[in-house]
Amino acid sequence: MKLLLTLGHNSSAIGVTDDNKIIAGYEEERLNREKSSSKFPKLAINKILEIHNPTGEENIIYVSHWFDNFKFVNCTEKHWDKKFITDLCNQYNFKVISLDYSFTHHDAHLYSVLGFYKDKIKKNFNGHAIIADGFGNMQEVYSVYEIKEGTPIKLLRNHNLKNSLGLMYQYATSFVGMKENQDEYKFLGYEAHIAELLTEEDLTILERRANKEIIKFANTIEDYIIGSISKDSEINIDAILDIKTYWWEIYQQLIDELCLSKTDILKFRATIGHFIQNIIEGCNKIIIEKFNIKNLLVSGGIFYNVKLNNYLMNNTQEFCVIPLAGDQGAAIGLYNYKEMNTLPFWDMCFGIRDLSNGKKFDNGDDILYFEDKEKMVEFVTSELSKNNIVEVVTGNMEFGPRALCNTSTIMLPHTDNVMLINELNKRNTIMPMAPIIRKEDAEYFFSKSDLEKVKASDEYMIITYKYNDNVEYNKYSGIMHHYKSENIFTGRPQFLTDKDNYIHKVLTNLSEANISKACVNTSFNYHGVPIVNTVEDAIEDFNKQKSNMPKDNNTKIFLVIGNF
Numbered sequence: 012m013k014l015l016l017t018l019g020h021n022s023s024a025i026g027v028t029d030d031n032k033i034i035a036g037y038e039e040e041r042l043n044r045e046k047s048s049s050k051f052p053k054l055a056i057n058k059i060l061e062i063h064n065p066t067g068e069e070n071i072i073y074v075s076h077w078f079d080n081f082k083f084v085n086c087t088e089k090h091w092d093k094k095f096i097t098d099l100c101n102q103y104n105f106k107v108i109s110l111d112y113s114f115t116h117h118d119a120h121l122y123s124v125l126g127f128y129k130d131k132i133k134k135n136f137n138g139h140a141i142i143a144d145g146f147g148n149m150q151e152v153y154s155v156y157e158i159k160e161g162t163p164i165k166l167l168r169n170h171n172l173k174n175s176l177g178l179m180y181q182y183a184t185s186f187v188g189m190k191e192n193q194d195e196y197k198f199l200g201y202e203a204h205i206a207e208l209l210t211e212e213d214l215t216i217l218e219r220r221a222n223k224e225i226i227k228f229a230n231t232i233e234d235y236i237i238g239s240i241s242k243d244s245e246i247n248i249d250a251i252l253d254i255k256t257y258w259w260e261i262y263q264q265l266i267d268e269l270c271l272s273k274t275d276i277l278k279f280r281a282t283i284g285h286f287i288q289n290i291i292e293g294c295n296k297i298i299i300e301k302f303n304i305k306n307l308l309v310s311g312g313i314f315y316n317v318k319l320n321n322y323l324m325n326n327t328q329e330f331c332v333i334p335l336a337g338d339q340g341a342a343i344g345l346y347n348y349k350e351m352n353t354l355p356f357w358d359m360c361f362g363i364r365d366l367s368n369g370k371k372f373d374n375g376d377d378i379l380y381f382e383d384k385e386k387m388v389e390f391v392t393s394e395l396s397k398n399n400i401v402e403v404v405t406g407n408m409e410f411g412p413r414a415l416c417n418t419s420t421i422m423l424p425h426t427d428n429v430m431l432i433n434e435l436n437k438r439n440t441i442m443p444m445a446p447i448i449r450k451e452d453a454e455y456f457f458s459k460s461d462l463e464k465v466k467a468s469d470e471y472m473i474i475t476y477k478y479n480d481n482v483e484y485n486k487y488s489g490i491m492h493h494y495k496s497e498n499i500f501t502g503r504p505q506f507l508t509d510k511d512n513y514i515h516k517v518l519t520n521l522s523e524a525n526i527s528k529a530c531v532n533t534s535f536n537y538h539g540v541p542i543v544n545t546v547e548d549a550i551e552d553f554n555k556q557k558s559n560m561p562k563d564n565n566t567k568i569f570l571v572i573g574n575f
Contacts, residue, residue: 012065013350014105015342016052018076018090020192023339023410024052025361026059031352034063036361036410038339040541044548047193051092056099062363065103072096073349074109075119075341079148079246081111108349116147116341117154120310121163123344124333126353128308131467135161138306138329141298143313144338145177146251150244152177153235155298158308166302169235170244172254174228176291176313182258183287187280188273199318199492200441202284204277206496209285213269217282220265221289228294232301262286292322299326306330310344312337315412317503320474324464334359334471335411358509359471360417362408362544369404369546369572378553378570387573388513391421392520394569395530398423400432402535402556404549405513405573409542413472414534415505416447416514418542422531424489429531431566435556437538443502445472446490447532449518450506455528456482457504470508472532475501489531505532513573546572 012034015025026034035058040046042054076083076090083091084107099105110116120142128136140163142154152175155167172178183198185191209217262283266273273279291313298304306329314320314336324330333340343354373380381387391401400422409415422428424446433440446456453462453469457476468474478491478500491500507515514530521527536542536552543549553570560568 012063012067012070012103013346014056014059014070014072015346016056016072016074017338017342018051018074019078019338020047020049021337021339022049022052022055022090023342024055024059025342025410026063027346027354028063029067031350031354033355033357033361035059035363035407037408038410038541041362041408041544044540046539046541049090051090051095053092053095056095065105068104070103070105072099072105072107073342073345074107075116075338075345076110077116077146077148077338079150081109081148084109108345110148110345112149114345114348115149115151117142117151117168117311118348119341119344120144121154121156121344122347123335123340124308124310124331125158125161125163126343126347127333127335127340127356128331128466129161129353130356132331136306136308136331138308139166139302139304140308140310141295142309142311143176143295144311145181146172146175146246148246150246155302157302165237167232167236167298169231171231171235172247172250173257174231175254176294177311178251178254179258179290180287180313180316182255183262183283185255186259186262187283188276189280196315197439197441198280198284198287199316200439200443201277201280202288202318203492203494205281205285206494208278208281209269216268217265217286218289220268221286221293224261224290225293225297229297232297288316288318291316291319295319295323296326299323308332310336310340315473317473317475318501320468321476321501324461324474328464329466330464330468330474331466332468332473334413334468334473336473337412339411359410359413359415360407361410364408364544366404366546366572366574369574372546372550372572377557377568378550378572380572380574382574384513384573384575387571387575388516388520391513391571392517394567395421395423395517395521396524396526397567398425398428399567399569400428402549402553402568402570403514403573404535404543404546404571405575408544413505414532414542415471416512416532418535420531420533420535421447421514421517422489423527424487424529424531426488428566429489431564432531432533434561435559435568436536437559443492444490444531444533445503445505446487446529447505447507447514447518448529449515449522450508452518452522452528453504453506455479456502469504470506472503472505475503477501486527487529490529
C-alpha cells in the first residue's frame with residue numbers, strides 16, 4: 012500500500028494499492044470541517060486505513076511539501092505529526108519517502124500534470140511545461156521544462172521571490188481585505204467590471220504600472236536559465252516576510268496614483284484584480300515567446316485562475332492544466348516519479364463515503380433518499396423542469412476544489428437562481444457560476460477550434476471559453492460571465508462524457524424537452540465551510556439555507572441523497 016500525503020494548506024491524503032489503484036483520497040478540511048485546513052491529515056489517513064488494511068511486506072508513505080527542512084520526519088514541524096507517523100510505521104511497516112535536493116516541489120507538480128495528461132489522453136506529451144506558485148521547498152517560484160516523449164528537461168528555475176506570481180496574488184488578496192489562500196478566485200469576479208469602473212486614462216496608468224512589473228520579471232529570465240545560474244536555493248524566511256511589504260507598497264502606489272478609495276470595495280478590488288491579471292498574463296506570455304512554446308502543460312496554484320488558462324490556451328496550439336493545480340496534486344507527482352507509473356485519475360471523486368443513513372432523514376417533502384438511480388434522475392429532472400433547486404449528495408466525494416456533481420447544487424442557468432442560491436448560502440455574489448454540459452453539446456456553446464486545443468481539462472471547470480454568439484443570454488444568463496471591456500461572455504464548463512452519470516441523464520431529459528442544454532453546478536456548502544461530506548453535514552447546511560429563504564420567494568429547494 013502507498014499513502015500520498017500533501018502537507019501545508021489544503022493538506023490531504025490519498026491511498027493507493029500496490030497494483031496502482033486508488034483506494035480513497037480526502038482533503039483534511041472535508042473531515043475536520045475547517046476551510047482550507049493546513050493541519051496534518053491525520054483524519055484523512057485514518058479514514059483510508061479504515062477502508063483498506065495495509066498488508067504488504069513494505070508499505071510506503073510519499074510526502075510532498077513546500078518547506079525546505081528535508082529532515083522534518085525526525086523533528087517537530089508544525090505540519091508534521093512525528094508520533095502519529097512513527098506509530099504508523101511501527102504498526103504497518105511503512106517507509107517514508109519525501110522530496111529531496113534533486114527532486115523538488117516543482118518537479119512533483121510537473122510529474123502530476125504529466126501523469127494527468129498521459130492518463131486522460133493515453134499518450135506521452137511533447138512540448139513544454141510551466142510550474143508556478145508561491146514557492147517550493149528550494150524557494151523555486153517559476154519553472155520551465157521541455158518535454159520529449161514524456162521525458163522532461165529543466166530549462167529554467169527562478170528562485171527570486173520578487174518573481175513569485177503566487178505570492179503576488181496571495182498578498183493582493185489580503186491587501187484588498189480578502190482571505191489569503193482562500194479568496195483568490197474572487198478577483199476574476201471583480202475584475203470583469205473594470206471597464207465600467209475605470210476611465211481609459213486610469214486603465215492606461217494601470218497597464219503601464221503592470222508592464223513595469225512584467226519588465227522586471229523579463230529582466231531576470233537569463234539569470235535563471237539552467238546553465239547560467241544552476242545553484243539551488245534554500246528558503247529565506249525573512250525574505251518571504253519582506254515580499255508582502257514589497258507588494259503592498261506597489262499596490263498602494265497604484266491606488267494612490269489612481270486616487271482610489273479603499274471604501275469603494277468594487278472599484279478597489281477590481282483595480283487590483285485587473286493589475287495582477289495583467290501581470291500574470293504578461294509574464295507567462297514572455298515565457299511562451301522566449302521558449303517558442305506551442306504545446307503547454309501547467310501546474311501550480313496560479314493556474315486555478317481560469318482566465319489565465321484561457322489566455323494560455325489562446326497563445327498555444329495544445330493546452331492542458333491539471334484540475335489539481337494546487338498542492339493536493341504534488342504528492343501524486345512524487346508517486347508517479349518514484350514508482351515510474353501514472354496514477355489513474357478517473358473521475359476525481361476519491362472520497363468514499365457511506366450515505367446509507369440518509370434513509371432515516373427522508374421526509375418525503377424536501378429531503379429525499381434514493382437507492383434507484385433512474386428514480387432519482389426522474390425526480391431531479393422534474394424539479395429542475397419546474398425551475399426549482401436541487402442539492403445532490405451521491406457517490407464518492409470530490410477530491411480537490413471543484414464539486415463535480417456528486418456534492419453539488421444543481422439548477423437551471425438563470426440569473427435569479429444564481430442570486431437566490433448565493434443568498435441562501437450567504438456567499439459573495441461577485442462570482443459567476445459554472446455550467447455542466449454534455450460533451451456532445453459543447454460546440455453549441457463554444458467554438459470547435461478552442462475545444463480542440465484543450466486536452467481533458469475542460470471536464471473540471473478549470474478553464475474558460477468564449478461563448479458562441481448564438482447562445483441565448485435570456486436562457487443561459489446564470490452561467491455567462493460578461494467582460495464589458497471585450498464585450499464577450501465566458502463560461503468555465505464541466506463537460507460530461509459518461510452517459511451513465513445521473514447528471515448526464517438529467518441533462519439529456521432537459522435537452523430533449525427543450526428546457527435547457529446546460530445547468531448550473533455549484534458546490535453544496537454554506538459560506539465559509541468545506542463542501543459537505545456526510546449526510547449530517549448535508550442536513551446541517553440544508554437547514555441553514557432554508558432559514559435564509561426570502562419569504563416572498565416561491566422557489567422550492569430539495570436535498571436529494573443518492574445511495575447507489
